[in-house]
Amino acid sequence: MSSGFTREQVAAVAALANLRLEVSELDLFARQLGDILAYAAEVQQIDTTGVPPTATVVTRHAADRDDEVRPSLDRETAIAAAPDPAVDAGFFKVPRVI
Amino acid sequence: MDSPQVVADIREAVRSRARSATDVCRDALARVAALNPALNAFNTVVTDRAIARAEAIDRDPDRWRDAPLAGVPVAIKDNLCTRGVRTTASSRMLEHYSPPYDATTVARLESAGAIVIGKTNCDEFAMGSSNENSAFGPVRNPWALDRIPGGTSGGSAAAVAARIIPLALGSDTGGSIRQPSAMCGVVGLKPTYGRVSRYGLIAHASSLDQVGPIATRVRDAAVALGVIAGGDGADATTASEAVPDYGSALTGNVRGTRIGVPRRLLEQGVDPDVARAFFAALDVLASRGATLTDVELPHARYAIPVYYLVSTAEASSNLARYDGVRYGFRAKGSREDGPARAARADGDEASLQAMYGRTRACGFGPEVKRRIMLGTYVLSAGYYDAYYLKAQQVRTLILRDYEQAFDCERGVDAIAMPTSPVPAFKIGERVDDPLQMYLADVFTVSANLTGLPAISVPCGFSAGTLPIGLQLTGRRFDEPSLLRLADAYERDTEWWKQQPPIA
Structure with a gap:
């Protein structure tokens, strides 16, 4: 896999991740991601027939509670940390979408 | 002072x-x-x-x-x-x-x-x-x-x-x-x-x-x-x-x-000073009455690749929230603020999509970008089973190794x-x-x-x-x-x- 990544493949992954990369970064990541995945390939040799995946090791939960309204951040506070808040209107402002 | x-x-x-x-x-x-x-x-x-x-x-x-x-x-x-x-x-x-x-x-x-x-x-x-x-x-x-x-x-x-x-x-x-x-x-x-x-x-x-x-x-x-x-x-x-x-x-x-000691796992790549100090420490615990016993963790040697597949997948998802909207850094509107648009188009420079791309390009450092890229790749269609699902299955095998060492007859503490x-x-x-x-x-x-x-x-x-x-x-x-x-x-x-x- 170490030579398996092209600049175009890296760019396609970057687009999925909303990361705009420099051309130099595309080349660097093509090499480094290839190296890391080549190393990870040994995992694929292991027989995992019938082995369930582990996504979490949580055993018992403490947090189950009644679904009731509780105090939380007020809207003004929640919006205040935004780069472009419209506190009075209660919105986050963003560039136009279309 | x-x-x-x-x-x-x-x-x-x-x-x-x-x-x-x-x-x-x-x-x-x-x-x-x-x-x-x-x-x-x-x-x-x-x-x-x-x-x-x-x-x-x-x-x-x-x-x-x-x-x-x-x-x-x-x-x-x-x-x-x-x-x-x-x-x-x-x-x-x-x-x-x-x-x-x-x-x-x-x-x-x-x-x-x-x-x-x-x-x-x-x-x-x-x-x-x-x-x-x-x-x-x-x-x-x-x-x-x-x-x-x-x-x-x-x-x-x-x-x-x-x-x-x-x-x-x-x-x-x-x-x-x-x-x-x-x-x-x-x-x-x-x-x-x-x-x-x-x-x-x-x-x-x-x-x-x-x-x-x-x-x-x-x-x-x-x-x-x-x-x-x-x-x-x-x-x-x-x-x-x-x-x-x-x-x-x-x-x-x-x-x-x-106390279990996975000797086989320690055979490679351990600095000699570290190995000496480690075994001397075990002797100290043994002299206090602890019992040393060998344990096998056959899948532990896969822990690094499993970890970097699982953790980067989770990180790529968690870090999607940094988009310049609700908190933190937002790149300004002009293209001079970030890298030029790469091979894939993400709309015109003033768009929301372009703001996401610039913000994440400028706000994240190289290692974070590397892991987001790796995690995005291993979760992407066509590669999920081969990398992410496989890593989660081997995670189960590592977990079973530890359970066996702790819970078997005469298991370790x-x-x-x-x-x-x-x-x-x-x-x-x-x-x-x-x-x-x-x-x-x-x-x-x-x-x-x-x-x-x-x-x-x-x-x-x-x-x-x-x-x-x-x-x-x-x-x-x-x-x-x-x-x-x-x-x-x-x-x-x-x-x-x-x-x-x-x-």
């Missing part, structure tokens, strides 16, 4: 009014001012806030008489939210972010009387093994300023090692409390997954992250764990198990305790390994080779994949000056056994008393 004492001494001095909390706090702040220029261990120091809180404790001694950390100055890793105090995760993305709430662990420390004096430097979003990935420069190891302190909680470990504060919080996703603790010669504990609330911890990999204490000695880590542990309605993954009195576990009696296969390396030595950097985590990541508790205690020095750590991993929620073993070891050794020259 005296070095602060251990937690119990400070608390007793404050309670008996031999010293005021304000005086203790001013000392700690003076030590930050004196030592931080060399160490770069703090991103933010909160002088006025800390003194105000210390004065409040001095004004109302009755209220704080039974508080376990009354007047104890502490430092908080900069990926734990502190209300009204800048919390950056050592990233440009959050350089000016001031959270509107406290992490549960921070709130619990303060309720116990601790005085937060500052936020400690770490690898960006807690991704790294050396603390070189901080947007605010590397932390330096107090034992050798040209070397790394370990990562990612490098600032917390360095600050405790330099005796700026006796206690700090770190977070541990793949060894980020234990490995810097080992490399700085202090005690670091990663609790069982679910033992401590993650509410207010800036998420890296949610099935692996856990908050824990870093201290100069085991007893202090036990006190801190007792304060921060327990269920939390704000974190659905916290466990309902009762929180024991960890201090009462420190009996010194480890007779009959069975703890498994011992060196914390890090090598002592602290030189700053810059591994930055160009991410895979080599990842291999430094070989003995620590399994505890995160399995959710088991693990502690690192100082067990010697390499080349006379570079600390080495002994790691003990225990059964789920059996922190008492780990603390008892670690404390027993500490009673028979002097390593924990050693202070770096800079202190």
Whole structure:
């Protein structure tokens, strides 16, 4: 896999991740991601027939509670940390979408 | 400017009014001012806030008489939210972010009387093994300023090692409390997954992250764990198990305790000084009556690739939230603010989509981008089964190895390994080779994949000056056994008393 990544493949992954990369970064990541995945390939040799995946090791939960309204951040506070808040209107402002 | 004492001494001095909390706090702040220029261990120091809180404790001694950390100055890793105090995760993305709430662990420390004096430097979003990935420069190891302190909680470990504060919080996703603790010669504990609330911890990999204490000695880590542990309605993954009195576990009696040693796993890649110190530490525990026995963890050698597939997948998802909309950094509108548009079109330069791409390009550092890319790839259509699902299945096999070692007939009570296969390396030595950097985590990541508790205690020095750590991993929620073993070891050794020259 170490030579398996092209600049175009890296760019396609970057687009999925909303990361705009420099051309130099595309080349660097093509090499480094290839190296890391080549190393990870040994995992694929292991027989995992019938082995369930582990996504979490949580055993018992403490947090189950009644679904009731509780105090939380007020809207003004929640919006205040935004780069472009419209506190009075209660919105986050963003560039136009279309 | 005296070095602060251990937690119990400070608390007793404050309670008996031999010293005021304000005086203790001013000392700690003076030590930050004196030592931080060399160490770069703090991103933010909160002088006025800390003194105000210390004065409040001095004004109302009755209220704080039974508080376990009354007047104890502490430092908080900069990926734990502190209300009204800048919390950056050592990233440009959050350089000016001031959270509107406290992490549960921070709130619990303060309720116990601790005085937060500052936020400690770490690898960006807690991704790294050396603390070189901080947007605010590397932390330096107090034992050798040209070397790394370990990562990612490098600032917390360095600050405790330099005796700026006796206690700090770190977070541990793949060894980020234990490995810097080992490399700085202090005690670091990663609790069982679910033992401590993650509410207010800036998420890296949610099935692996856990908050824990870093201290100069085991007893202090036990006190801190007792304060921060327990269920939390704000974190659905916290466990309902009762929180024991960890201090009462420190009996010194480890007779009959069975310690497993995965000798085959240790055959390769361990520095000779580390191996010598490790086996000498086992002899100390054996001379106290612990029994050593060989264990097999046949899948543990796959822990590194499994960890980097699972953790990057989770990270790519968690870090999708940094989009320049709700908080943190947003790149400005012109294309000069970011890299030129790459091969894939993301709309015109003024669009929302282009803002996302520029913001994330400018706000994240190289290691964070690398992991987002890797995680996005292993989750993408066509590769999910081969990488992410496969890694989760091997995670199950690693978990079964540990269960077998602990739960079989004549199973062990703890498994011992060196914390890090090598002592602290030189700053810059591994930055160009991410895979080599990842291999430094070989003995620590399994505890995160399995959710088991693990502690690192100082067990010697390499080349006379570079600390080495002994790691003990225990059964789920059996922190008492780990603390008892670690404390027993500490009673028979002097390593924990050693202070770096800079202190």
